[in-house]
Amino acid sequence: MKGVYVEDVGAHEGSEVTVRGWVYNKRSSGKLQFILLRDGTGIIQCVAFKGNFSPEQFEALDRLTQESSVEITGKVRKDSRARGGYELDVTGFNIIQVTENYPITPKEHGTAFLMENRHLWLRSSRQHAILRIRHEVIKACRDYFDDLGFILVDTPIFTPNACEGTTTLFQTEYFDQTAYLTQSGQLYNEATAAAFGKVYCFGPTFRAERSKTRRHLMEFWMVEPEVAFATLDDIMDLAEGLICSVIERVLMRRKAELETLERNLAPLEGIARPFPRVSYDEAVEKMQKAGSEIQWGGDFGGGDETILSEQYTSPVMVHRYPAAVKAFYMQPDPVRQELALCVDMLAPEGYGEIIGGGERIHDHDLLLKRLKDHNLSTEPFQWYLDLRKYGTVPHAGFGMGIERVVSWICGLSHLREAIAFPRMLYRIYP
RNA sequence: UCCUCAGUAGCUCAAUGGUAGAGCAUUCGGCUGUUAACCGAAGGGUUGUAGGUUCGAGUCCUACCUGAGGAGCCA
Numbered sequence: 001m002k003g004v005y006v007e008d009v010g011a012h013e014g015s016e017v018t019v020r021g022w023v024y025n026k027r028s029s030g031k032l033q034f035i036l037l038r039d040g041t042g043i044i045q046c047v048a049f050k051g052n053f054s055p056e057q058f059e060a061l062d063r064l065t066q067e068s069s070v071e072i073t074g075k076v077r078k079d080s081r082a083r084g085g086y087e088l089d090v091t092g093f094n095i096i097q098v099t100e101n102y103p104i105t106p107k108e109h110g111t112a113f114l115m116e117n118r119h120l121w122l123r124s125s126r127q128h129a130i131l132r133i134r135h136e137v138i139k140a141c142r143d144y145f146d147d148l149g150f151i152l153v154d155t156p157i158f159t160p161n162a163c164e165g166t167t168t169l170f171q172t173e174y175f176d177q178t179a180y181l182t183q184s185g186q187l188y189n190e191a192t193a194a195a196f197g198k199v200y201c202f203g204p205t206f207r208a209e210r211s212k213t214r215r216h217l218m219e220f221w222m223v224e225p226e227v228a229f230a231t232l233d234d235i236m237d238l239a240e241g242l243i244c245s246v247i248e249r250v251l252m253r254r255k256a257e258l259e260t261l262e263r264n265l266a267p268l269e270g271i272a273r274p275f276p277r278v279s280y281d282e283a284v285e286k287m288q289k290a291g292s293e294i295q296w297g298g299d300f301g302g303g304d305e306t307i308l309s310e311q312y313t314s315p316v317m318v319h320r321y322p323a324a325v326k327a328f329y330m331q332p333d334p335v336r337q338e339l340a341l342c343v344d345m346l347a348p349e350g351y352g353e354i355i356g357g358g359e360r361i362h363d364h365d366l367l368l369k370r371l372k373d374h375n376l377s378t379e380p381f382q383w384y385l386d387l388r389k390y391g392t393v394p395h396a397g398f399g400m401g402i403e404r405v406v407s408w409i410c411g412l413s414h415l416r417e418a419i420a421f422p423r424m425l426y427r428i429y430p
Numbered sequence: 431u432c433c434u435c436a437g438u439a440g441c442u443c444a445a446u447g448g449u450a451g452a453g454c455a456u457u458c459g460g461c462u463g464u465u466a467a468c469c470g471a472a473g474g475g476u477u478g479u480a481g482g483u484u485c486g487a488g489u490c491c492u493a494c495c496u497g498a499g500g501a502g503c504c505a
Contacts, residue, residue, distance in 0.1 A: 029468085030461040049462075066455085081463075100456085101440070106466045107454045108442055112497050168503095184505090209503055210431060222505060301502080344505095353505060401505030426497080 006042035009076055009086050016091060018073040019044060022123070023064050023099075025106060033061055035090075037072055038123070045082055046072050048090040060095060066105070067123070069096040111414075118421060119430045129257035130417055133250055134406045138202075140249040141223045141400070144242050145200045150225060153192040155185030155201045161380035168208040170218075181206035184399060187329075187384055189226035190360060193395055194387055200225040212425045214414040215302070215352055217403060219423040226397030232341045232359050235396045236317055239345055239355050240275050242400065243315060247271055250409055263411040267313070267349055275314045280321045280339070283308055299325045306350040315354070319343040328370040331359035331394070343398070351408035357398020364388035 004017040021039030028034065031050040036043055050058050064070060074088035081087075103117050104124070114121045121127055142152070158172075158179040169180040185201035192199045205222045225238060247268055250258070258265060278286070287294050290307045294300065299321075300308075309316055320333055323340040330340035342358030361367045367388055371378050378385070403418040416422040421430060 025466075027464045027467050028461090029464060032462045032464075034464050034467085036465085045465085047463080051462090081465085083465080102455085103440065105441060105455045110442075110498085113441065115497095205505075207504070211503060212431095213500070213502090216504070220505065299503085302500095356505060399505060404505055 003071070006037070006039045006044045006084070008041075009044060009084075009088070012076045013078055013086070014076060016073060016075050017088075018071055019046075019088065020071045021069070023066055023068045023070060025066060026064060028062060033058075035061070035064060035070075035072070037070070037088075040128075042084055043125075044084055044086060044088055046074055046088040046090050052091065061090075061093065063098060064095065065099050065102065067099040067102040067120075069099070070094065071096065115416065115422075115427060116429070122420060125260055127417065129254075129260040130406065130410050130412070131420060132257050133254050133410055134402070134418060136250050136254050137246055137402060137406055137409065138221075138223075140246040141242065141402075142202070143249075144245045145223075145225060148198070150198045150200050151192075151196045153189075153196065153199045153201060154203055155182065155188035155192075157182050157204065157206075161377075170206050170208045183207055184222070185224050186226065186397060186399065189224055189397060190387055190395060191383070193226040193228045193397070194391070194393070198225070198227045210425060213302075214416075215404065217415055217419065217422055217424060220404075220415075220419070221402040222399045223402065224397060224399040226395065228393050228395045230359075230396040231394065232319060232343060232396060235357055235359075235398055236277060236319070236343055239317070239343070239357070239398055239400070240273055243275075243345070243355075243405075244271065244273055246405065247409065258410070261410050263409075268409065270313045271348075272314060275345070276312050276316045278308070278316055278318050280318060283318045286311065297322050297324065302352060305346050305352045309346040309348050309350065309352070313348060315345050315347050317343050317345050319358075326358075328374040328376065329360050329367065331361050331396075332366075341396075347404070347408040349408065349411075351404065353401075354404045354408065355398050355400045357396065359394060359396040362388060362392045362394050364392065 002018070003020045004012060006019055006021070009017065009019065019037055019039055021037045024036040024038040024043050026033065026035050033048040035046040035048065037046050048058070048061050053061070071094040072088060072090055073092040074090040077087050077089055078085060079087045104114070104120055122131070158174060159182050160179060169183060172179050172181065183205055185203060189199055189201055200223060202223045203221065204219055206219050208218065209216070227234065227238070251265070251268060281296070284294055284296050287304050287307050292304050292307055294304050308318070319342065320339040321342055322338060323330055323332055326340045326342055330342050333339040333341050340358060344353050345355035346352055347354045361370060364385060367385060368378065371381055403415045406418040407415050410418065412418060416424060
């Protein structure tokens with residue numbers, strides 16, 4: 001018999017179907033057995049009555065353990081007592097494997113143990129909810145840009161040089177050369193933006209920083225739009241629209257998952273355009289008033305970001321940081337040369353920076369000067385300088401960290417649950 | 431890289447310097463409606479590693495290993 005997914009079982013009420021999956025949990029009471037079967041789309045309780053089976057068959061069912069793989073055939077029955085609304089009255093089954101000593105039990109476990117068993121932890125309903133929301137976030141991002149006429153042009157993962165120079169890169173062999181794993185698609189995005197007008201890339205990003213916090217991964221996913229002729233205000237509008245679109249979409253389609261995670265929906269539902277836009281100057285002032293030690297000219301610490309974002313219900317956009325604390329390619333503010341035309345978006349509830357971007361330098365000579373100021377070799381950047389020689393235009397873009405957004409939307413206490421297999425400072429297994 | 435804390439049964443945790451314990455998981459038995467089912471029984475240990483103090487160390491001291499939390503940097 002063809003298999004039916006648990007999420008579709010309701011459509012077959014009264015008829016016999018086969019569901020295929022893994023035993024989530026089991027309870028028995030002498031002549032009755034309750035098998036919770038999980039198939040990835042949902043969980044359904046399968047009820048087996050002793051009188052309907054031979055003693056050998058019933059005993060075989062009784063021997064099923066947690067995460068045993070099995071196909072169960074039964075009649076679909078609506079039942080108000082059941083979690084998903086339906087139960088299966090078991091008429092037959094085919095045991096594929098009886099699992100022995102499954103390490104993750106229904107009781108509590110520590111993080112270290114669960115991370116060691118991440119490949120199995122993914123089967124739990126909590127991880128299931130998070131990764132389904134991640135999927136929705138990614139799809140919402142793609143749809144948002146696609147609907148605005150953006151072209152997806154993915155950028156390389158192997159790169160010959162540093163994109164930003166400041167952060168550490170993972171180095172690898174590339175036959176006879178040295179290559180680095182990308183830490184941003186932005187530079188290549190600038191080339192494709194000059195080809196297609198408005199583009200985005202969506203891929204993994206690698207940072208070899210020895211960061212050990214709840215906000216960092218060594219490998220994470222980033223969506224980066226880049227738009228020719230765009231100004232700082234344009235991309236702030238774009239970023240605001242993206243976040244609203246993502247939040248709206250998750251609230252509409254993944255409410256059940258948010259409830260599984262016991263996420264308080266009010267802060268998400270309260271997010272509305274326009275997001276507050278605060279200059280770096282104002283932000284520093286507000287932080288100092290709220291008790292921060294920050295001085296003008298410095299970058300914000302995690303605590304500073306929280307102090308500022310706590311003053312708003314929507315994400316806040318901080319623009320025009322001092323150029324000195326930002327990357328070499330940032331366009332200076334024509335009004336105040338010491339400032340960069342850049343923006344960081346800080347998520348509410350203490351989740352910190354989720355977006356960073358700005359206008360890029362489009363003047364050839366200024367860019368060349370900045371490369372030299374940052375002690376970067378100009379040779380690997382020839383192609384990048386070319387973009388300023390052949391029809392240069394003002395342009396801007398930003399990057400959004402997927403795991404940080406997922407983490408915020410799900411209300412997670414650590415980024416590691418927002419990706420299936422997190423790469424962290426001291427953990428690369430499994 | 432720096433600071434703090436923690437390593438005891440497969441897992442989560444107890445145990446004043448004085449006989450190594452419980453719940454879950456596993457195995458066996460009981461129960462026709464269980465929802466982390468419940469009830470009864472059993473097996474399961476070089477207390478992270480190496481030294482040291484002591485009549486006696488899971489407990490105190492030193493070093494190392496592993497993990498967790500935080501800082502800096504960033505998305």
